[in-house]
Amino acid sequence: KQEVTQIPAALSVPEGENLVLNCSFTDSAIYNLQWFRQDPGKGLTSLLLIQSSQREQTSGRLNASLDKSSGRSTLYIAASQPGDSATYLCVTGGGGADGLTFGKGTHLIIQP
């Protein structure tokens, strides 16, 4: 059974810093990997989707990489802002409608 682990569980950094959130997964036979953002009391917002054939995806200040062979993904946030404060979830897609596995998230706080 796929397991997705996110490190660190929580992170607090000053505004302006570049930071990296880590995700590891046990089964490399994934179809895609998705990073979500969840704000307190809100739903999940998709940030980036990386297909299994891709190595990375970029959107604005966000860059996500995927290394299937090592079972790792990273989410890089450049020039962090207080508005980036949220929980970030890593989710692997393993095939089939029930194939998503969610990590427990990294709770990120950006200090003004």
Added chain:
Amino acid sequence: NAGVTQTPKFQVLKTGQSMTLQCAQDMNHNSMYWYRQDPGMGLRLIYYSASEGTTDKGEVPNGYNVSRLNKREFSLRLESAAPSQTSVYFCASSEAPSGSSYEQYFGPGTRLTVT
């Protein structure tokens, strides 16, 4: 464009009561999902509907039933609520079942407390 909508946003039930959580999407997606999110745990799939007319159990289906009313709507029913069902429930939809490149879009959630 409303995306995925869920009603109600909050609900308090007593043990043994029943209720139905409603979900609708306006993106013409084929697949819809119900998840629950509990503190310290990742989201877990309750039921899903890969396409209109089909439903399947996910990881934690016990105590729940679902109905795919039409392509837009997918409801989750608790027949006899238990305190263990206190959770945040999320509905999601995607153009195709996961495993393809298609993204999942989530609703805002329903916060359910069972006393």
